[in-house]
Amino acid sequence: MQFNLPYFLSLFADRMFWQACLTVIELGVLSWVVSMVAGYPIALAKLSKKPWLSRPATAYVWFFRSVPLLVVMVFVFNLPQLFPSTGPALSHPFFSAFVSLVVTESAYMAEIHRGGLLSVDKGQLEAATALGLRRLGLQRLVVIPQAFWISLPTLVNEFITCIKLTSLASVISLAELLMVGQRMYSQNFLVLETLAAIGVYYVMIVTVFGWLLKQLEHWLDLTRRRPETIAGDELMRMRERLVEKEAGAMRIKGQDALSLKDVRKAYGKHEVLKGIGLNVPAGEVLSIIGPSGSGKTSLIRTINGLESIDHGAIHLFGQPCIDASASADPERVWQVRRRIGMVFQGFNLFPHRTILDNVLMAPHYHRRGSKAELRNIGLGLLDKVGLLAHAQKYPHQLSGGQQQRVAIARALAMEPDIMLFDEPTSALDPELVDDVLQVISELAREHMTMIIVTHEMNFAMSISDRIAFMEHGELRLHASPDAIRSHPDAERVRRFIGIGAPGPLNHDAVGDRSSLDTTFSA
CATH class of the missing domain: 1.10.3720.10 (MetI-like)
Incomplete structure (x- = not known):
């Protein structure tokens, strides 16, 4: 056929x-x-x-x-x-x-x-x-x-x-x-x-x-798109048009921005937070340090409700916001998150959005202003962290240090009362760390209330109003850097930080001796 x-x-x-x-x-x-x-x-x-x-x-x-x-x-x-x-x-x-x-x-x-x-x-x-x-x-x-x-x-x-x-x-x-x-x-x-x-x-x-x-x-496919860097002349014109708006953090001296009262948290039978009590005054920079596994990250995640607590309470500017009985209340926790900015160790930028869109996504979602107003604010924040020229790039087109600075700008765009930093430099190469620390230092000079979990000991000692040392889920000490350098009971912390024995005792720096826990192991 x-x-x-x-x-x-x-x-x-x-x-x-x-x-x-x-x-x-x-x-x-x-x-x-x-x-x-x-x-x-x-x-x-x-x-x-x-x-x-x-x-x-x-x-x-x-x-x-x-x-x-x-x-x-x-x-x-x-x-x-x-x-x-x-x-x-x-x-x-x-x-x-x-x-x-x-x-x-x-x-x-x-x-x-x-x-x-x-x-x-x-x-x-x-x-x-x-x-x-x-x-x-x-x-x-x-x-x-x-x-x-x-x-x-x-x-x-x-x-x-x-x-x-x-x-x-x-x-x-x-x-x-x-x-x-x-x-x-x-x-x-x-x-x-x-x-x-x-x-x-x-x-x-x-x-x-x-x-x-x-x-x-x-x-x-975002990987096929060319990086868009804003040229010098256009960059200057954008800076001239920007409407600067300072973050609306509450910075009332003498008022506690954050209060933790007997906060406890366990995963199964393993208790990671063992009755943490801590007050953070408005405008203070508190660095939390300690060995790995001491509960630092778990503590900072409970503050904005990413982790629930089993006991105790957390107050924001004197108002109860999270407690063991209501930590699962979606509405209350949602309201808290709008007032607390958080910067993660791994950046966690949204890869499908440009740098500017990353910064503006939450303000747009919460309807914090018109598109034109929010765009100006977003560009101003990117300029603040030194990345205005990269506004139209995508996260994968930036270095790790640049991505972390974008993450800081994204958190600031919500005008938070408190900023939380969870080891913001631990995922960066050493040469990229300084740029991120410089941005955080600038926020400290502006009296932004900040809680920083960090392994950068020199940075923590230089920028912090107080240092909180955690070990085995307990808050062993919280004191000023000067007190840690000079007080005899801070020997365990000095060994962890890597600084020498104290000189003559400075009573003005130490302040109230009750703020130092004397249960350090030898």
Whole structure:
């Protein structure tokens, strides 16, 4: 039997084939988009810690990944026999095929989204939470863009699968490519030529839409974008237009900005905070030092509610904000986070946003001003940390020290009452540390209330009003740098810092002896 080339070529001018081709495109694209959207909440439910959400989602994914699509299509098409009220919709082959594809593909999409969600760094969630974003805002502004980009190659592959699966709709008499072809070769018996033409049609559809989706993938690929550095003349003009606005921290001398009262925290049976009591006056710089594992980071994370507390209370400017009974109250904790800025050890900038957008995302979300006003404030903060020229770059286009300075500007954009720094220089190369410390020093000169967890001993001793030394989950000492240098009971701290024995006792520097804990081990 010879291949009938003229007949094969004539099929590409056949009107019924092109109509069927359009049906395939409509069904495939519509099913892909709807199942991609529907799969996301299923993925969130499956990742939920609440069994009443995770178990049904897990069962849904298991069931529809197990049942063949062909079976689902036949069942859905015949469902009006059980439920006559569904007849007007499901008796139409296109709608039955669409429903079948969506309920089946949603299970696969949920697993793709779950992989993307698990790939979003935990630090991104913590950074957005620290900026006061609520659950929906966090998903919309931070999680979905990053998870979508991570999942995009697999989602494109699933689009191709959706296009090919439309051929199964021929069993319920949908006039798609395969059904039209079957009708033709049942009359002329030119099976090979007809199936070859059908294959070419599918290749054309997949090739065209695959190319379009590949262009979308390239457009979203931030690594392909060139760094945009603002030139000197334009930079000068921007500086002239900037409206400077000082951070609105409450700096009332004599008032305690923060009070911790018998704060305790345990992970299982391991108690990491053992009754911490501490007052931080407004405008004071407090550095928290101590060996690794002493509870420093856990302490600073409880202050803005990233970690709950098991006992005690935390007051902000005399007002109770977090306690063991209400630390899980979302509204109260949310209000606290809007007043406390936090800079993380790992920067945690949002990689899908420019430097300026990183700084302005939270103020925009909280509606702190008009777009023009906030843009001026954001540019002013970037100028403050020496990065105005890099406003349109993305985080991956900056050095580690520059990224950390952006993180400081992002926290300042919320005009916080208190700034928290969790080892802000520990992830930096030594030559990048000074730039970050210089920015923090400038904030100290402006009397910003700051709590700094750090291993930079010289910096802590030079910038701090007080040093708090933690060990084994306990606050062993809090005193001024001068008192630590001179007081006999601070020997353990001096050994940790690496400074020599004290000189003559300076009673003015030491102040009240009760502020020094004398339970140091030898």
